[in-house]
Amino acid sequence: MKIIRVTKENLEKEHICCAISSNKDCQVVAKKRWMSRQLEEGLVFEKADVRGKAFIEYIPAEKAWCPVDAPGYMFINCLWVSGQFKGKGIANELLSSCIENSKSEGKQGIVIISSAKKRPFLADPTFLKYKGFTVADEANPYFTLMYLPFDETTLKPKFKTCAKQGMIEEKGVVIYYSAQCPFTAKYVPLAEQVVTSKGIAFKAIEYKSANEAQVAAVPSTSYSLFYNGRFITNEILSEKRLEKLLEE
Structure with a gap:
C-alpha cells in the first residue's frame, strides 16, 4: 500500500476520502478551501492510495481547531479507516507515519479526541489504547483527550x-x-x-479560524449541536435522524 501526502500542489487533483463526489460538490469545495489555508499552518493530510475513507489528518496542537492546551504536541484531527479497508493494517501504517513525522519535527507526543466508548466522528478508544494512548483529560458529556507521549517526563x-x-x-x-x-x-x-419547519429557533455559527475554535464550549468543533443550551451531539445528523431527535 502506498501513502500519499496531500499538498497545495496536488490538492485539487487528489481525492480527499470523505467526500467521494466530484470537485464541484459543495462538500469537497468547502473542505479543500479549508485545507488549503491550514496546509500553510502545518496541516498534514495523508491517505492510502485507495478511493475511500482511509486517511489521517493532523496539525501542531497550537494551530488545532480545538480547545486543547497541548503545547509541543501534534493534534490528530481525524484518523479514519472504514469499510473494505479495515483490518488490513492501514490505520497502523497511517498512525506510524504520523508518529514518525511528529518525532522528526521535535514534538513531545500526539493528542486526539475520543470517548469512553466508540462514537461516530470520534477516534476509536480501543484502537488507541492498543497503540499505547492513555486518557489525559475529560470533558462533559462524553469526550476524552487521549495522548501518546514520546517521553515519560512530557x-x-x-x-x-x-x-x-x-x-x-x-x-x-x-x-x-x-x-x-x-x-x-x-x-x-x-x-x-428541518428545525425551522417545526417552528424551533435555529442558529448556525461557523468557526472561521483556529482562534475561534480554541474557545469553543465543547471539544468537537467540526460539528456540535446544542438544544436549549445543552450539548446534544457531535454526530453530523441526517434529516431523518435530526427529526427523530427533535421528536424525542
Missing part, C-alpha cells in the same frame, strides 16, 4: 476550561461547525430546514 495535555461544561446560553437549536469536516457544507443547511 507534560500531560488537557482540555481548556471553556470546553468542560458542554453548555451555552442560547435557546433553540444551535449548531457550531467548521469546514474541517466536508459533510457540514451539506448537512448544516439541511438541519436548518
Whole structure:
C-alpha cells in the first residue's frame, strides 16, 4: 500500500476520502478551501492510495481547531479507516507515519479526541489504547483527550476550561461547525430546514479560524449541536435522524 501526502500542489487533483463526489460538490469545495489555508499552518493530510475513507489528518496542537492546551504536541484531527479497508493494517501504517513525522519535527507526543466508548466522528478508544494512548483529560458529556507521549517526563495535555461544561446560553437549536469536516457544507443547511419547519429557533455559527475554535464550549468543533443550551451531539445528523431527535 502506498501513502500519499496531500499538498497545495496536488490538492485539487487528489481525492480527499470523505467526500467521494466530484470537485464541484459543495462538500469537497468547502473542505479543500479549508485545507488549503491550514496546509500553510502545518496541516498534514495523508491517505492510502485507495478511493475511500482511509486517511489521517493532523496539525501542531497550537494551530488545532480545538480547545486543547497541548503545547509541543501534534493534534490528530481525524484518523479514519472504514469499510473494505479495515483490518488490513492501514490505520497502523497511517498512525506510524504520523508518529514518525511528529518525532522528526521535535514534538513531545500526539493528542486526539475520543470517548469512553466508540462514537461516530470520534477516534476509536480501543484502537488507541492498543497503540499505547492513555486518557489525559475529560470533558462533559462524553469526550476524552487521549495522548501518546514520546517521553515519560512530557507534560500531560488537557482540555481548556471553556470546553468542560458542554453548555451555552442560547435557546433553540444551535449548531457550531467548521469546514474541517466536508459533510457540514451539506448537512448544516439541511438541519436548518428541518428545525425551522417545526417552528424551533435555529442558529448556525461557523468557526472561521483556529482562534475561534480554541474557545469553543465543547471539544468537537467540526460539528456540535446544542438544544436549549445543552450539548446534544457531535454526530453530523441526517434529516431523518435530526427529526427523530427533535421528536424525542
